[in-house]
Amino acid sequence: MRKFLAVTAVAALALTGCRGTSPDDAASGASAGPIKIMVGGIDKVIYMPAKLTEQLGGFAAEGLDVRLLTEPSGANAENVLIAGDVQGVVGFYDHTIDLQTKGKCITGVVQFADVPGEVEIVAAGQAATLTGPADFKGHKLGVTSPGSSTDFLTQYLATKGGLTSADYTTVKAGAGQTFIAAIDNGGIDAGMTTDPTAAKLLTTGKGKILLDMRTEQGTRAALGGLYPASSLYMDCAWVDGHRAQVQKLANALVKTLRWIKGHSAEEIAAKMPAEYAAGDPKLYAKAVHDSAGMFNGDGLMKEEGARNVLEVLSQFSPNVKGKKDQVDLSKTYTTEFTSKVAG
Template sequence: MTPRFRMLRHIAVASGLLFSLASQHAIAADGEKITIMVGGITKLIYLPARLTEQLGYFKDEGLDVELLSQPAGVDAENELLAGAVQAVVGFYDHTIDLQTKGKDVKAIVVFGQVPGEVEMVSTKAAETVKSMADVKGKTLGVTGLGSSTSFLTQYLAGQHGIPSTQYTMLPVGADASFIAAIKQGRIDAGMTTEPTVSALQKSGDAKVLVDMRTVEGTKAALGGTYPGSSLYVQAAWADSHKAEAAKLAHAFVRTMQFINTHSAEEIAAKMPDDYQKDKPLYVSALKASLPMFTKDGKMPSDGPETVLKVLSAFNPSVKGKHIELAKTYTNEFTGSK
């Protein structure tokens, strides 16, 4: 091997190594991990989070996404504000509440055009609690104090002239802990979602008192559509990570289209087995939940006003305050890749 050839070979190897390192650095820069906190990942209202991962849509966008679960949305919100996570899958109403506290947070994809929440009354209390007009002196379960379930509970009771001082709200979480609270008689009624609703109906431990899984039921209870589950981020993050925000939104919009073009059975087949230990029950719960989801991830036109009306009715941090609703959500990212 001539000295000249040896020198050229070394240059080629060195160049290749530098190119490889540069490429790896570019991938690392572009593939920065996005951590999303979900306010109870097994709840069907938050189905799009895990389903997007299962369908491979995050990877299709070149995103490295980690999903974490926090049973109450208010705790997920705190993780976002602390900078521990980049996004939250939780209720849109948190963005309004946070604006009054000087925090600029906005929903960039809307999953639920309605809350998907159901007020369940225990079978033991069903004789005395026939509507929200009967909750005086009762103990009502919510996922967490300051959570969306507590907002809605207070509004529904308030519609019947019953202030929150006349009943007790007990934070009982979701899923198994909610079911245990009903079975043990620690709560007379409570607000929860699928698949917990179907599980309680199947076991006979509770009955539906107020159903907000459909547009019709939600309009009857709240007077309009009430955007619930959504993907929200700090506005500063959306402004400084427009490419990532657009990719995230695009992945989720694909999932919303998948949900709206497939049956409950087909959707369930994509979900992990540990989400559906009782598969027939899970499919039944999913069928009951499908009407809640948006088709395109965009905010319903009357949604923000309805949510503001509900929060303004009782929430002291919102009541009487000027809220710039346009800053609490954007459809900017759902229309483009």
């Protein structure tokens, strides 16, 4: 299935006729061609800095031609990056660790958040008896897709509740309307999702918050520490060959992270495409309000967080199990570019 989706995405990209920036362009600091970035769900608030930067004119101000594309799942987005048809992915940092165990060098260049930005939502009808991870037993739990970051986090939460993945049923629920439909029709009893999906379920009374990982406090309570998630990650070789472009990307994105810290949810929401509000601007502003605090404002990775991600993956990712000591975390992210962004 992943191969099919990757091939489909690559075919779609090929139709655009866009080519990436060459090393010669990079050496001169020019941006002669577009930089294509695949976003693992472009309308998800957790990945908002990418589109917001475009809306604010941040990429253009740096002289960059950035093309934002979208895939509903980060696991699928990474396949397009590996194929070389995009230059970067906005997705969960944990993919850089997973890919290193497969012999790929992928590095996070801008870390948007130190927390997952995810919410474990329980269907209203199940809320009285499903009150924490220890109650997962016998229930159907929604994740974006098997092998996704939400899948690994769900397994980790179950373990902290004294359970294993054999104690519950994992259901591919996606995000947005597919997730909401799964709650509506009883396909899942609870599941992990992000805003604006979470905001829609909460305001309609269809769901209640079980665990809130949109804040540092909530994340530490649920996971025992930081868990950096949304980020821009790129192929190491491309980064090395296009350092001027990467610095400009970092400049644009970090400035947006700072802009978020200085503006209200309503001001932020107003800058986003109108269709993201799906006809309900107030609900979208609430979604932004509830999640915007997750963004770190500086784009820097915290070492503690990177270690925690490795710890979780070493327990639940089939690709990372047994290879924890072989992973070189220093190659999975860099603060070189974000640390140079002028104040």
